[in-house]
Structures are given as C-alpha cells and as structure tokens.
Amino acid sequence: MQPKSRKSIWWGTLTLTSAALASRGLGLIYRMLLARFLGGEGLGLFQMVFPFYVALVTLAVAGTPIAVSQMLAEGKASANRLLRVATLIVLTITLPLMALVIVWAKPLAVTLYHDEMFVPMLWAISPALLAVAFSSVLRGYFLGRQEMEYPAAAQVAEQLARVAILFALLNLVSHHLFPNPPLIAVLLIPLGEAVSLAILAYGYLRRPPEPKLDDREPQGLARAILKLSIPVTLSRLLGSGVAVVEASLIPLRLQISGMSRAAAVRTFGQLTGMALPLILFPSALTVSLSTNLIPAIAEASAHQQTERVHKYIVDSIAATALLTIPVTFVLLTLGLPLDDLFFHASVPSTVFIPLVIGGFFLYFDIAFAGILRGLGRTDLPLWNDLVASLLEIALIWILAGHPGRGREGIAIAVAAGFAASCLFNLYYVLRLTRVRLPWGRIFGRPAMAAFPIWLATPLWQAWLRQWHVGQVMNLFSSVLVACALYFLGLAISGTRLTRLL
Incomplete structure (x- = not known):
C-alpha cells in the first residue's frame, strides 16, 4: 500500500474537523434545547444515564473503528474479509449486551442511581447499541481508506436529526404534555444513531471494497482485530466507567456537602451538561487529528519512516496549539457570559475557570493518545487513563463533600484528571519516538x-x-x-x- 501524502492527511483532518465543529455547534444547540425542555433537574437525570450508555457503546465497539482503519491502512487483510470478521465480533458482543440491559434494567437502576425511575430510560437506550455496532465497522472502513466524507456527514446528520426533533417538540408541542421528558430525550439517542448508520451504509453501497483474494484464516484475522481493539476498548471503557461512577458519586458527595438531592442533581447537570460542553468544543480539532493520525502514523511506522512520523507529530501538536491557545483565552475572558447566554447555567467562576484550564490539557491529551495508538502502543493510553482516573475519583471523594465548596472541589478534581493523563501520554510519546518538539x-x-x-x-x-x-x-x-x-x-x-x- 502506498504511503499517504501529507496533503491527504490534512485534507482528511480538515474534513473531519469541519464536521466535528459543525457537530459540536449543533451539540451546543442541542444542549440549549435540552436545558429548556428538561430544566436543570431533568437535564441532571439525563446526564446521569448518558455515561452508562457511552460505557455500553465502548464495551461493545469502541476499539473496532481504530483496528479496522489501522489494518486497512497497513494492508494486512482484504477489506471484504476484514469487514465480515469485524462485524461478527461486534455483534457477538452487542447482542448479549442488549439482552442483559433489558433484563437487568431494574437492578442496574437501583444499584447505579438508587431509583427505579431510570428503568424505562435504560430500556430506551438498548436499541441504539445495534446501530452503533454496524456503524463502527463502516466508520473504520472509511477511515482506513482515508475517505472522510461519509463519516463526517454521518456525524453531522446524527446531531441535526436530534436538534430538529427537539426543536419541533419545543415549538409545536408543549413539553408539559409529556409525563417523562427525560425519557423523550433518551429516545432521541437511538434515533440519531439510526440516521448515522443509514448515511454510512449508503456510502458503503456507493463505494464498496474491490474484490480481492485473501487466504488469511478468519480466526487469525479476528485475533489481530482483537489485539488492536481490546486495549483501545479498555482505555475508553475506563473513561466511560469513570463517568458512570461520577454520575453516581458526585450527587451523593454534593448531598454530604449540604445540598438537597434535587439541588445536587441540578448541579451535576449544570457541570456536565452546560459548562463542560462549551469547554470541550475545541476538542473537535484534536479528535479529528487523532482519528487521522492513527492510520497515518501506523503506515509511516510500518515503513520505518521515522522522519515522517516526527513530522506528523510536530505538525499535529503545532496545529492543536494554534487553535486551542486562543480558544482558551476566549473561554477565560468570555466563557462565563457565553455559558450563561447559551444555557442560563449561572456557573460560578471558581468552578468554570478550573474546568477551562483542565480542558486545555485535554485538547493535547487527545492528540498524544492518538499518536501512541498509531505507534501500536494502544496499551499506554489505557494505563495512563487508569492512573489519572483514580486520581480524579479520589479527589472527588475528598473535595466534593467539603461543606459549601463541593462544586469547586469537583472542578479541581476533573481538571487534575485531564492534566495528569495529558502529561503521562506526552512522556511516553517523547520516550518512544525520541522526537524533538520545538x-x-x-x-x-x-x-x-x-x-x-x-x-x-x-x-x-x-x-x-x-x-x-x-x-x-x-x-x-x-x-x-x-x-x-x-x-x-x-x-x-x-x-x-x-x-x-
């Protein structure tokens, strides 16, 4: 397989970045509409369920797009056989997972959230897993071929569908007519995933892989996919698991700090559903860079092109800095009034500013993790995330229960977790590549x-x-x-x- 040009790498990054920015912009609108549709406490309930959904998706398919894209980029298998084996793997995991969520919804709701009212919401998210399973394989196929148009379109269309429906509900039907607005919001998740799958499937039918003989045994191909995908899955599952733990732990610790349960849930919704979405908006660039860097660096590394690998690393970090440094300054000066304008969140500066500083580290952490995965060291981001997550949870436990200062403690804990993961991943990038960063x-x-x-x-x-x-x-x-x-x-x-x- 011929090496990809730098122009194709950056064009792919530009395509995904544009789609990610559009998706994040629609995401902000979606959060604004959610806040108005659900209110502070309802948004908090939604935000408590959403991390569990992300954990389920991560367990089922998180590493599959990376594994498929990397193996296609390295030319290790024919696309047809690779897609068949990858689909079989994700369905083998996803279908039993869906059944378990449906059957165990009540004990899960009681264990995680201490309330049976979450049972219908857990049932509502289960169909989305099947759509995500197929989408993950198709997304890896397009990424491995450096064809970013359909993944980009699917990403935007998914958010657009949710925004359009929620806007219609708010303007055409009174949300007071719905007895359970958080359940309506959760039902939009599988709807958006179905739209995304439809676009990816359409793209696959238009650009199917060329027939190619492949004598590689399916068992060997499955082992190769799992070898690449399992560390990535575990790494992302760790992050999703931490989010689930936080969704259960933070409201409890805030109650210990002196808040009522309703106030604690509302505060959790403000932090995770109003403040963080604005701060994480610039990560659209680094997520796109990371997605493109994995197959690009894998290909350059397979050809032992050390200088080319170093060039990708320096250019990607420089591009990240060019965007995220001014955005961080804007957030420090204008972030609070912007957050109030979008969400009417009234988040205090003592909470918002630590999150902005932590977000700055996260922007670079995403790029560093993509570099390590492209080098084939998918295990390192996993262990680094584990240490950083344990630090974050420990700080939440210690600081969030402080009387009258619980919200500030949570912000400091989250920022510390972002910073620790970034520094650990940077250390291993420098150690493995010996690159000199100017x-x-x-x-x-x-x-x-x-x-x-x-x-x-x-x-x-x-x-x-x-x-x-x-x-x-x-x-x-x-x-x-x-x-x-x-x-x-x-x-x-x-x-x-x-x-x-």
Missing part, C-alpha cells in the same frame, strides 16, 4: 498572539456597555474582536495564514 515555536507565537485577547476584550465589553449594547451583540462582537486580535498577532509574529490553514 516548544518555543509551538507555544510561543500562538500565546503571544492570543495574550491581547485577555486585555482587550474586557475593555471592549466595558465600552459597549456605555452605549447600552445588548448582551448578544456584545458577546458576538467581542468574539469577533478576539479573532481579529489573534490573527493580527499571528501576522505580526511572522506566522503565515496559509501555514495556519
């Missing part, structure tokens, strides 16, 4: 170009308030001013806009 070039110019945002945007907002400019126009123009200042700073520092693109 830290000054990577961070220096973006930081210098972004620093005026911190100084100028508060002054701009104060000047607009003198003219009684409305909140929406104030924030919109402030974001535009921040962007203009950043691009001007990059131009002054000698960074070409073509290089930024």
Whole structure:
C-alpha cells in the first residue's frame, strides 16, 4: 500500500474537523434545547444515564473503528474479509449486551442511581447499541481508506436529526404534555444513531471494497482485530466507567456537602451538561487529528519512516496549539457570559475557570493518545487513563463533600484528571519516538498572539456597555474582536495564514 501524502492527511483532518465543529455547534444547540425542555433537574437525570450508555457503546465497539482503519491502512487483510470478521465480533458482543440491559434494567437502576425511575430510560437506550455496532465497522472502513466524507456527514446528520426533533417538540408541542421528558430525550439517542448508520451504509453501497483474494484464516484475522481493539476498548471503557461512577458519586458527595438531592442533581447537570460542553468544543480539532493520525502514523511506522512520523507529530501538536491557545483565552475572558447566554447555567467562576484550564490539557491529551495508538502502543493510553482516573475519583471523594465548596472541589478534581493523563501520554510519546518538539515555536507565537485577547476584550465589553449594547451583540462582537486580535498577532509574529490553514 502506498504511503499517504501529507496533503491527504490534512485534507482528511480538515474534513473531519469541519464536521466535528459543525457537530459540536449543533451539540451546543442541542444542549440549549435540552436545558429548556428538561430544566436543570431533568437535564441532571439525563446526564446521569448518558455515561452508562457511552460505557455500553465502548464495551461493545469502541476499539473496532481504530483496528479496522489501522489494518486497512497497513494492508494486512482484504477489506471484504476484514469487514465480515469485524462485524461478527461486534455483534457477538452487542447482542448479549442488549439482552442483559433489558433484563437487568431494574437492578442496574437501583444499584447505579438508587431509583427505579431510570428503568424505562435504560430500556430506551438498548436499541441504539445495534446501530452503533454496524456503524463502527463502516466508520473504520472509511477511515482506513482515508475517505472522510461519509463519516463526517454521518456525524453531522446524527446531531441535526436530534436538534430538529427537539426543536419541533419545543415549538409545536408543549413539553408539559409529556409525563417523562427525560425519557423523550433518551429516545432521541437511538434515533440519531439510526440516521448515522443509514448515511454510512449508503456510502458503503456507493463505494464498496474491490474484490480481492485473501487466504488469511478468519480466526487469525479476528485475533489481530482483537489485539488492536481490546486495549483501545479498555482505555475508553475506563473513561466511560469513570463517568458512570461520577454520575453516581458526585450527587451523593454534593448531598454530604449540604445540598438537597434535587439541588445536587441540578448541579451535576449544570457541570456536565452546560459548562463542560462549551469547554470541550475545541476538542473537535484534536479528535479529528487523532482519528487521522492513527492510520497515518501506523503506515509511516510500518515503513520505518521515522522522519515522517516526527513530522506528523510536530505538525499535529503545532496545529492543536494554534487553535486551542486562543480558544482558551476566549473561554477565560468570555466563557462565563457565553455559558450563561447559551444555557442560563449561572456557573460560578471558581468552578468554570478550573474546568477551562483542565480542558486545555485535554485538547493535547487527545492528540498524544492518538499518536501512541498509531505507534501500536494502544496499551499506554489505557494505563495512563487508569492512573489519572483514580486520581480524579479520589479527589472527588475528598473535595466534593467539603461543606459549601463541593462544586469547586469537583472542578479541581476533573481538571487534575485531564492534566495528569495529558502529561503521562506526552512522556511516553517523547520516550518512544525520541522526537524533538520545538516548544518555543509551538507555544510561543500562538500565546503571544492570543495574550491581547485577555486585555482587550474586557475593555471592549466595558465600552459597549456605555452605549447600552445588548448582551448578544456584545458577546458576538467581542468574539469577533478576539479573532481579529489573534490573527493580527499571528501576522505580526511572522506566522503565515496559509501555514495556519
């Protein structure tokens, strides 16, 4: 298989990034609509169920797209046989998992959430697992071929379907007519997954793999897929498991800090459903980079092209810094009013700012983990996430129960977990590749170009308030001013806009 050009790598990244940004934008709208449809406490209930769904998906299929894409990129098997074996693997796991969720819904609801009201919601998410099983194989097929259009379209369409239906429910039918609004929100999950699968299936029918003889035994192919996918699955399952533990632990610890149960659930919904979605919005770039880096670095590494691997690493970290550094400055200065505008969340700065700082580490952590997986060391992100997650849970237990300071303790614990995972993964990237990262070039110019945002945007907002400019126009123009200042700073520092693109 011929090595992919750098142009194809970055075009694929641009395609996925554009789709991810569109999906994240729709996701913010979806969260806004959810907050209005469910209210603070209802959103908290939804956010308690959603991590369990993610854990189920992760257990069933998380490593499959990576394994399929990497094996296709390395030319280790024909696409037809690889897809058949991968589909058999995910169905072997998914179908029993669906049955277990349906049969054990009541004991799961009581054990995890201490309330039987969650039973219908657990039943509602089970059909989504089947759609995700097929989608994961098709997604890996397109990623391995460096054909990003259909995965990108599926990602956007999935969110768009949920937004359209929720918007219709809010504007055409009173949500007060529904006896269980959180259940309605949960039912949108399998609907969105079905839309995504339909687009991927359509793309597969239009671009099927070429027939190719393959004498490799299915058992050997299955072992190869599992060898690549199991560490990734365990790593992501760890993250999903931590989210499930947090969904159960955080409300309990907040009650110990002095909150009522309703207030604790509402606070959990504000943190995970209102503050974090805005902070995690920039991760669209690093998720796209990570997705493309895995097959690209795997291919370069298989050809022993060390210089090319180093080039991918430096360029990906530099691209991440170019976007996430100014976004972090914007979040530090404008994040709270933006969050209030979108969600009416009223999150205090003592909670929001630690989450922003933690999010900065997470942006880079996603890219570092993708590099390690592309090098074939899918085990390292797993162990690094394990240590970081144990640290995060320990800090939640210690800090969240502090009287009157529970919310701040949770924010510090989450930020510490993000930072620890990032630093561990960075250490192993440097150790395995011996790459020399030009830290000054990577961070220096973006930081210098972004620093005026911190100084100028508060002054701009104060000047607009003198003219009684409305909140929406104030924030919109402030974001535009921040962007203009950043691009001007990059131009002054000698960074070409073509290089930024």
